[in-house]
Amino acid sequence: MxxxxxxxxxxxxxxxxxxxxxxxxxxxxxxxxxxxxxxxxxxxxxxxxxxxxxxxxxxxxxxxxxxxxxxxxxxxxxxxFKSQGTKLIPDCPAEQAMMYQRMFEGLTLHQKMVDVIYYTYKVPEGERHDSAVKRNKEALTAEIKLWEGYLQKGSGSFMAGKTFSLADVVVYPGIAYIFHFGLCEERYPKLAAYYNSLKVRPSIKASWPPTWLDSQGQDTLKDI
Amino acid sequence: MxxxxxxxxxxxxxxxxxxxxxxxxxxxxxxxxxxxxxxxxxxxxxxxxxxxxxxxxxxxxxxxxxxxxxxxxxxxxxxxFKSQGTKLIPDCPAEQAMMYQRMFEGLTLHQKMVDVIYYTYKVPEGERHDSAVKRNKEALTAEIKLWEGYLQKGSGSFMAGKTFSLADVVVYPGIAYIFHFGLCEERYPKLAAYYNSLKVRPSIKASWPPTWLDSQGQDTLKDI
Known part of the structure; x- marks a missing residue:
């Protein structure tokens, strides 16, 4: 405890x-x-x-x-707590390198997602521009395509390969977030498969956002 | 080699x-x-x-x-390369926690610095606003004051305490950057002391930006 x-x-x-x-x-x-x-x-x-x-x-x-x-x-x-629960940093240098690389790329995905979803919250009314909204959406689209490609070329079911790692811990919530905000599962099949397969992992199921359980997602990202 | x-x-x-x-x-x-x-x-x-x-x-x-x-x-x-060269993650849980906390706060410092220094580079001409420039400068000022306070209250000469750690590896270049861009040493004495004391550390001296050696810094941040 x-x-x-x-x-x-x-x-x-x-x-x-x-x-x-x-x-x-x-x-x-x-x-x-x-x-x-x-x-x-x-x-x-x-x-x-x-x-x-x-x-x-x-x-x-x-x-x-x-x-x-x-x-x-x-x-x-x-x-x-290295020896307790799941070992979250793989020993294999290749998986470890991939884990660190994806973890920190995850911050870019997060930022680009926030730039789109929270544009009107973050940018005061008099400073908003359609051109910025368009550019942010294009940047997020390119970013999400990159991640779809990572999973397509990847060597396992997880972000860094064959084992669940810190890369999944930090990136999964962002992936779930974009689907909750309406990302099209058909357009990003690998990301959708990743998203859905990890939904039932005990750590993720136990910590699923309670406000998402009884509400529909939003459609902010449906055109991405 | x-x-x-x-x-x-x-x-x-x-x-x-x-x-x-x-x-x-x-x-x-x-x-x-x-x-x-x-x-x-x-x-x-x-x-x-x-x-x-x-x-x-x-x-x-x-x-x-x-x-x-x-x-x-x-x-x-x-x-x-755990056992080679400097051990960069302290064993002491308190220093280790501080190291991880400061490392990732360092990303916020970096972002706020970039928002000010590269505003005209990042924001297209028609989308620029004086109000945004002012807000970014205020945010950077508040951020730098936070770091000055961290060093004031800190228990050693380094970001996470008494030993050089990954927190220094990742944050020092940002601190050097803001001084290179004109931050006033008198206004931020603890940060200036940190900046100057680490200049002579072999790893930092050996990797000092070559373009900074024979050029004056800039004064973009002189009013911060």
Whole structure:
């Protein structure tokens, strides 16, 4: 029981979800946790600010050690609990290299996804341009095609090859996110197969965003 | 001699510099390398595209394993050459947690720096707004103040505490970059002390951007 860990999180947020998958994979259930609501501005509440002065979720700590950056938290958990649960960094140099490469490319996918989905949230009204919206959509389309190609040419069912690794922990929530936001499964069959096959993995099923369970997805990305 | 490694790089680029510092720290000198020129568009050349289809530098490989993402390359090198050169991941859980936290916060610092320095390069003429420029500058100022505070409250001379770690490998090039672009040393004394003290570290001295040696810095960030 991970009673010495605390996670403040928001439903659907890929960074929060990454940490939750890592905790499940490392058999670190039973941590203190609190589901907060971005829509209510909970992430700017004194409770969050005290743990994460950036006012972002996740806010995560192990004992008094703060790990609010989701990639950092996942790597820390793997490093501190190496022999517990799933081994998340493959020994094979080729799979390891691929894992690190895909993990950090995942940040680009995330950024391009955010640029499209949250354009009106992030860009003030007087600064919005149709040309920027179009360019962001084209950039996201090119990015998603790249990932479809990675899975097509890949040597296994996972992001880095034949074993589930940190690359899946950090990238899967983003892939699920784009499908939740309407990405067409027929147009991206490899990504859809990856998305659907991992839905039933215990760590992912256990941490599935609760607000997604009883709601339809959105169609923001249906034309991508 | 790291004859089985190849690095294509650009002078001054923080991502390229990170990989070069990691290589020096791990005693992996003598790798194949080629200095390319962003201004000439070398990063979109067939030579780079063949190694890094994103058309970005660094392009790095070990044998036939591709690690173009700078954070990924640094982590891979530490993992594959654990007992060689500097140990870059501290064993102490507190320093390790701090290292992972600062490493990934470093990406936010980098993004906010790029948003200011490369605004006119990244945003097409018809889409530029003074209000965005102002907001980006304010965001960068707040970010840099955060880092000044981290060093003020820190328990050692390095980003994660008393020992040089991956946090320094990946964040130092960004700190050097903001000073090169005119950040005021008097206004940020802790960051300036950190910047100047690490200048003489062999790995950093050996990989100092050659184009910075014989040129004045710029003053883009003098009012930050």
């Amino acid at each position: 991970a009673k010495d860990m605390t996670l403040l999180w928001g439903s659907g947020s890929p960074p929060c979800w990454r940490v939750m998958i890592a905790l499940e994979e490392k058999n670190l259930q039973g941590y203190n946790q609190k589901l907060l609501d971005f829509a209510k501005g909970d992430h700017k509440s004194p409770e969050v600010m005290a743990m994460n002065p950036r006012g972002q979720l996740p806010a995560f700590k192990h004992k008094d050690l703060v790990l609010n950056e989701s990639y950092g938290a996942c790597m820390y958990l793997e490093n501190q | 790291a004859k089985d490694m190849t690095l294509l790089w650009g002078s001054g680029s923080p991502p390229c510099w990170r990989v070069m510092i990691a290589l020096e720290e791990k005693n992996l000198q003598g790798y194949n390398q080629k200095l390319l020129d962003f201004a000439k568009g070398d990063h979109k050349s067939p030579e780079v595209m063949a190694m890094n289809p994103r058309g970005q530098l660094p392009a790095f490989k070990h044998k036939d394993l591709v690690l173009n993402e700078s954070y990924g390359a640094c982590m891979y090198l530490e993992n594959q």
